[in-house]
Amino acid sequence: MNFKKILPQLLTLVVVILVFGFFSYNAQVNMENRGITFGYGFLSQESSFDVQFSLIEYDGSHSYFRAYLVGLLNTILVSVIGIVFATIIGVVVGIARLSNNYLIERTAAIYVEFFRNIPLLLQIFFWYFAALRALPLPEKAEPFFGVFFLTIKGFFVPAFIWNNLDIFIYSVIAAIIAIIFVRFYAKKKQENQGIQTPVLSISIGLLIILPLLSFLLGGVSASIEIPVIEQLSQTSFTYKGGLKLPPELISLALALSLYTATFIAECVRAGVQGVSKGQKEAAASIGLTPNQVLKLVVMPQALRIIIPPTTNQYLNLTKNSSLAAAIAYPDLVLVFAGTALMQTGRAIEIVSITMLTYLTLSITISIFMNWYNKKIAIKEK
Amino acid sequence: MNKLNFLSPDKKNLYTYLYSGISLFSLSILIVFLNSFFSLDLTSFLPGTINYFLPLIIGFMGLHLIRIEYSGIKFLDIINKNINTNKFNALLSLLIIFVVIKSIPPLLSWFIIDANFVGDSKDACSGSGACWAYIKTWFNRFMYGMYPNAEQWRINLSFIALAFLGGVGFFATEKFKKYLTLYYVIIYPIIAFLFIFFFISGGPIFFDFSYGIIAAVISIVIGFFIPSKFKMYYFLIIPITIYILLKYVFFYEELIELGKIQAFEWVETGAWGGLSLTFIVSFFCLIFCFPVGLFLSLGRRSDLPIIKYISIGFIEFWRGVPLITVLFMSSVMFPMFLPEDMFIDKLVRVIIAISLFEAAYVAEVIRGGLQALPRGQYDAAKSLGMGYWKMHIFVILPQALKLVIPGIANTFLALVKDTPLIFVVGLLEIVGMLNLAKTNPEWLGFAMEGYVFASIVFFIICYAMSKYSYNLEQKYKTER
Numbered sequence: 001m002n003f004k005k006i007l008p009q010l011l012t013l014v015v016v017i018l019v020f021g022f023f024s025y026n027a028q029v030n031m032e033n034r035g036i037t038f039g040y041g042f043l044s045q046e047s048s049f050d051v052q053f054s055l056i057e058y059d060g061s062h063s064y065f066r067a068y069l070v071g072l073l074n075t076i077l078v079s080v081i082g083i084v085f086a087t088i089i090g091v092v093v094g095i096a097r098l099s100n101n102y103l104i105e106r107t108a109a110i111y112v113e114f115f116r117n118i119p120l121l122l123q124i125f126f127w128y129f130a131a132l133r134a135l136p137l138p139e140k141a142e143p144f145f146g147v148f149f150l151t152i153k154g155f156f157v158p159a160f161i162w163n164n165l166d167i168f169i170y171s172v173i174a175a176i177i178a179i180i181f182v183r184f185y186a187k188k189k190q191e192n193q194g195i196q197t198p199v200l201s202i203s204i205g206l207l208i209i210l211p212l213l214s215f216l217l218g219g220v221s222a223s224i225e226i227p228v229i230e231q232l233s234q235t236s237f238t239y240k241g242g243l244k245l246p247p248e249l250i251s252l253a254l255a256l257s258l259y260t261a262t263f264i265a266e267c268v269r270a271g272v273q274g275v276s277k278g279q280k281e282a283a284a285s286i287g288l289t290p291n292q293v294l295k296l297v298v299m300p301q302a303l304r305i306i307i308p309p310t311t312n313q314y315l316n317l318t319k320n321s322s323l324a325a326a327i328a329y330p331d332l333v334l335v336f337a338g339t340a341l342m343q344t345g346r347a348i349e350i351v352s353i354t355m356l357t358y359l360t361l362s363i364t365i366s367i368f369m370n371w372y373n374k375k376i377a378i379k380e381k
Numbered sequence: 382m383n384k385l386n387f388l389s390p391d392k393k394n395l396y397t398y399l400y401s402g403i404s405l406f407s408l409s410i411l412i413v414f415l416n417s418f419f420s421l422d423l424t425s426f427l428p429g430t431i432n433y434f435l436p437l438i439i440g441f442m443g444l445h446l447i448r449i450e451y452s453g454i455k456f457l458d459i460i461n462k463n464i465n466t467n468k469f470n471a472l473l474s475l476l477i478i479f480v481v482i483k484s485i486p487p488l489l490s491w492f493i494i495d496a497n498f499v500g501d502s503k504d505a506c507s508g509s510g511a512c513w514a515y516i517k518t519w520f521n522r523f524m525y526g527m528y529p530n531a532e533q534w535r536i537n538l539s540f541i542a543l544a545f546l547g548g549v550g551f552f553a554t555e556k557f558k559k560y561l562t563l564y565y566v567i568i569y570p571i572i573a574f575l576f577i578f579f580f581i582s583g584g585p586i587f588f589d590f591s592y593g594i595i596a597a598v599i600s601i602v603i604g605f606f607i608p609s610k611f612k613m614y615y616f617l618i619i620p621i622t623i624y625i626l627l628k629y630v631f632f633y634e635e636l637i638e639l640g641k642i643q644a645f646e647w648v649e650t651g652a653w654g655g656l657s658l659t660f661i662v663s664f665f666c667l668i669f670c671f672p673v674g675l676f677l678s679l680g681r682r683s684d685l686p687i688i689k690y691i692s693i694g695f696i697e698f699w700r701g702v703p704l705i706t707v708l709f710m711s712s713v714m715f716p717m718f719l720p721e722d723m724f725i726d727k728l729v730r731v732i733i734a735i736s737l738f739e740a741a742y743v744a745e746v747i748r749g750g751l752q753a754l755p756r757g758q759y760d761a762a763k764s765l766g767m768g769y770w771k772m773h774i775f776v777i778l779p780q781a782l783k784l785v786i787p788g789i790a791n792t793f794l795a796l797v798k799d800t801p802l803i804f805v806v807g808l809l810e811i812v813g814m815l816n817l818a819k820t821n822p823e824w825l826g827f828a829m830e831g832y833v834f835a836s837i838v839f840f841i842i843c844y845a846m847s848k849y850s851y852n853l854e855q856k857y858k859t860e861r
Contacts, residue, residue, distance in 0.1 A: 009687040016691060023718040030717050101470045102463035103477045117843035118836045119798040122812050126836070129819065130829040319703035326804070337709050347713040351706065359701040366697075 027348065040353075042344050043068070049339050051330045053246050064340055071335035072357065078252050078331065079318040085257035086317060087310075090264025097269045108265070116262040121323055123259055127251035128327045138229060139237040147226050149239055155250060156227040159243040163221045171214035178210070179203045248329035252321065260317045264310055271306030272298070304376050311369050315362050322358075332357060390446050392453075399457065402446030409440030410478065417483045437475055444471040503824055515827045516834050519818045523811055523834070526654015532646060535583075536657050539576045546572060570668045577661060581653070583645035596623040650728040651807070656838065658810040662732060663797045669736035670796070671789075674743025679773065681744065682751055692744075699741035704799055707734050712806040731803050739796045746788035750781035783857045790850030794843050811835050 031038060043065040050060050054070045055077060096108035115123070133152060136142070141151040149156040162168065179202075186197035214220045227242030275298050283297040284290075324331035325338060337354045341347060390398040413436045415421040424432050444465050452458060464474040495510025498517070506512035516523070525533050546569060550561050571594060578584045600620040607615045653661070680692030699707070711734040712727070719725065754777060762772040782789075801812040809817060815831040818824060 005685055009685050012688050012691060026720050027717050030721065033721065099470075100463070100466060101474060103474045104470070107477055113844065114840065117794075117798075117840045117847070119801050119812065119839055121801040121804075122832060122835055122839060125812065125816065125828075126832040129816075130832050133828065322703040322705045323802070325705060333703075333705055333709070337706060341713065347717055351710050351714045355702045355706050355710070358703055358706065359698065362701040363697065 036345065038348065040349055042346055042349070047340065047343070049343060051335055052328075053249065053330055064344070067340055068332070068336050068353070071330060071332035074329070074335070075318070075321055075324075075331040075333075078249060078256070078321050078324065078329065079314075081249075081253045082256035082260065082317050082321065083314050085253065086260040086264055086313070089257060089261035090310075090313075091268055093261060093265035094268025094272070097265060098272055112262045112265055115258050120255060120259045120320055121326060123255040124252060124323055124327055127254050128247065132247045132251055137237070138239060149227055151239075152247070153238065154247050155245040156239040157243050157245065158227065159225045159241070160222045161225050164219050167218040168211060168214050168220045171210045171218065171220075172207075175206045175210040178206050182206070246329075248324070248327050251327065252324050252329050256317055256320060260313050260320075263313045263316075267306050267309045267313065270309075271302040271304075274305045275301045307376075308369060308373055311365060315365055318361060319358060387446065390449050392449055392451070395449060395452055395454075398446045398449060399452075399454075402443045405439050405443030405446065407443075409436040409443060409475070410482070412436045412439070413479050413482050417486050436479065437472075440475045440479075441468075441471060444475065506827075511830050511833070512827050513830065515818075515824055515830050519814075519824070519831075522655060522818060523814050524655045525657055526809055526814055527652040528648060528654065528657075529646075529652070532583075532648060535580045535645065539580045540657070540660070543573055543576055566672065570665075573664065573668075580645065581648070581657075581661075582650070583647040592624055592627045596620050596627060599623055650726055653728070654809040655814050656811045658803075658808065659797070659800050662728075662735065662800045662803060662810065665732045666735045666739060666796055666800075667793055669732070670739040670743050670792075673736065673740035675747060675778075677740060677744035678747035678751060681748055696741045696744050699738050700745065704735070704738055704802055705805055707738050708802060708805040710734070727806055727808060731806055731808060735796065735799065735803075739792060739799075742792045742795070743789060746785050746792055747781065749788060750783075750785035751777065753784055754781055786850060786854045786857065790847060790853075793850075794846055797843060797846065798839070811838065 044063050046061060047064045047067045048060040049067070051058055051067065051070050053074065055073045056066075056070060058066055058070045093108045093111060096104050097112070099105050099108075135150055135152045138149070138151045138153055141149045143149050147158045182197075182202050183199055186199050189195055189197060225241045227239035227244075229237055230240040231237055279297055279301065280293055283293040288296065321331060322333040325334040328334065332354060337350055341350045344350070385394055385397060387398075390402070412423050415423060422432070424435050427435060445468070447457060448461055448465050448471070449457070450461070452461075465471050491510050493510075495508040496513055497506045497508055497510065498513050499505060500514040501518050503512075503515075505514050521530065521533070525536060528536065550565065553561055575594075597620055600615075600623055603619070604615060677692050677696055680688045681696060683689050683692070708731065711730045715725075715730060758776060758780065759772065762776040767776065800810055803810060804813040804816070812835055815828075815835055819828050819831060
């Protein structure tokens with residue numbers, strides 16, 4: 001082997017090992033001095049702290065591991081809400097930026113420039129401390145459509161009370177599986193016989209009919225529970241029944257989706273602009289209708305440009321959701337790296353678990369993305 | 382006389398359509414305008430819902446009437462082309478115009494007309510508008526944090542001096558242009574650090590770092606006389622040797638005495654804050670993350686396996702975790718990794734953490750540029766007999782970096798926008814100071830003003846940066 005190639009590698013390796021050795025040696029000494037032993041056994045201990053908002057049953061008598069789960073689920077919840085809204089807003093704004101209407105294009109551009117250039121943390125604070133604080137108290141809240149109550153203590157919306165919810169969910173899953181089969185079949189049919197099947201209308205029909213059947217035949221029923229105001233004490237009111245969305249969740253989801261939507265809008269715009277004009281003209285010249293041009297020629301090519309950076313933005317949104325700690329939304333960072341760390345003092349273990357969780361999340365997504373990119377890449381000969 | 386058909390206006394009765402359309406359109410705008418600015422309701426005699434949608438209906442009809450293609454009137458054609466191409470566009474245009482007209486008066490009254498500009502206590506703000514007196518009273522804190530009032534001139538002086546030194550590049554003559562990179566990458570950061578250490582922090586005249594600077598200067602001066610064959614080994618060994626010699630052999634005793642002299646009062650980093658801290662943190666992170674990211678990107682594309690995989694691991698690690706956990710790590714976990722007696726200042730730890738974090742992103746951006754270069758460039762450089770470093774410095778990097786200016790600018794913008802996160806370790810830059818001021822019992826209830834103020838400040842900074850990067854991109858754009 002070449003000496004010139006081995007030397008730099010050896011040097012790097014030695015430096016990295018030295019740094020790691022130095023750190024772990026110090027960590028050992030420090031932990032010995034403080035009388036802590038390294039280990040993840042504390043996860044099964046009783047946590048004895050409470051969390052404001054949780055998707056699964058949790059109180060102080062549960063273990064630290066359960067607290068971790070609560071935080072993780074809350075992170076996933078706010079990320080999913082954020083991703084859904086960011087995608088909707090982002091696509092609409094991205095298309096608006098391509099509009100030939102000057103006013104619409106400018107409005108979209110101003111929105112993008114404005115929300116993109118203000119730190120996300122500031123936006124979260126703005127929604128939480130300034131905008132949502134201007135909402136009325138529960139007893140003074142004017143209901144929207146009679147059932148939605150926007151108050152300073154959170155949003156109260158009607159909740160569904162389900163009977164036989166599982167059958168309903170099975171019916172939705174069955175519909176999705178059926179749609180996949182229909183698509184597969186339609187594609188085969190087109191390849192073999194050149195006949196197109198209206199996949200979209202069939203899919204929508206399936207999605208409506210199967211769950212409807214579950215209502216009619218499967219014994220599923222849903223009733224709506226409307227929140228009702230209730231007096232707790234002389235001056236304190238709240239709503240009972242229905243679903244309560246805490247203001248932390250709302251301001252976080254709002255800020256995350258408005259902020260990320262600007263980036264998604266830019267991705268969408270770049271994607272649609274990235275399809276060359278010749279492609280559209282060629283498609284039109286072989287007699288495709290405008291809808292077909294969009295569906296069969298423009299969108300497949302635009303999506304190839306749009307999807308990779310957009311997934312990156314989803315990943316960013318998920319990571320940014322950790323800013324929840326600033327407004328006390330009980331996400332992974334606040335519950336686990338905050339409260340649990342303060343109680344146990346196990347900095348190394350807890351921070352490493354937290355980082356590993358995010359790392360797993362993003363590496364999974366990036367592996368999936370690499371696979372997807374390979375799949376949709378233009379196959380050149 | 383042609384027949385008038387109001388459902389499909391055409392060119393034949395152009396002026397009839399035009400006048401009726403424009404008058405309807407103006408009428409709709411007038412209604413909304415009067416309603417919004419003078420709260421006059423011209424059409425209150427109509428039932429509620431119709432009254433509400435009347436301007437929209439009238440305006441829509443008006444726009445419909447003036448939608449005449451190729452009318453020959455230049456102004457009309459421009460309007461039609463830009464806001465009035467079809468029914469849907471006309472409706473959206475009207476909605477946007479009405480929303481803008483509607484939102485001007487409340488915004489105006491909140492920002493200016495009903496706002497309070499004078500006064501130095503909460504009592505001065507009684508109106509329904511914004512309380513700018515609050516910003517005025519707290520302005521010093523928002524800019525300088527807890528830095529002592531009497532010493533704030535030190536921050537101002539340093540920033541002015543650094544801005545001036547940073548602008549040197551614009552005035553450099555052709556002769557000095559080639560040294561500019563060296564200046565900006567090595568000399569300017571050192572000067573900036575010294576300014577911040579001596580002036581803003583008030584550190585002692587002589588300290589550990591000074592030995593390093595002296596050692597570096599001496600070794601660079603001697604370095605000019607070393608044959609280039611040995612230069613690499615020389616720079617690996619000599620500076621450290623000189624440093625050790627200086628510190629432990631030559632002037633040890635005398636310099637310890639010098640090290641106790643302080644020109645200014647010491648202000649610990651915990652007291653720094655406000656916008657000046659935002660600038661300090663972003664400035665140093667910008668400077669550090671770029672070279673680190675550059676080396677990481679080269680490492681990732683290297684064909685030496687160990688270097689390649691270490692770079693990949695490093696980049697993917699930092700890109701996979703949120704910044705807030707990195708800062709958590711630097712504040713609660715990192716001290717565990719250091720010897721007991723070793724203490725690294727909070728601000729330094731934060732700057733290192735953010736720099737490493739952003740370096741991973743910079744590395745990926747630069748890698749994109751490196752990958753975009755055609756292989757021919759590498760082959761051509763190699764065929765001229767260039768080595769790895771010569772090839773990269775003179776051929777590859779200048780082209781690759783030019784390609785990724787927008788990406789790097791975006792990363793830098795993200796960095797500036799990430800600085801408020803340092804509240805995690807207890808450093809309060811402008812957003813942190815806002816939250817502190819908000820909880821002051823004498824100034825409760827002015828959160829909105831504070832956030833609006835900070836938003837404007839950040840918007841100006843970030844918008845200016847993005848526009849500058851756009852200019853830079855245009856300037857270095859070469860046809861390929």
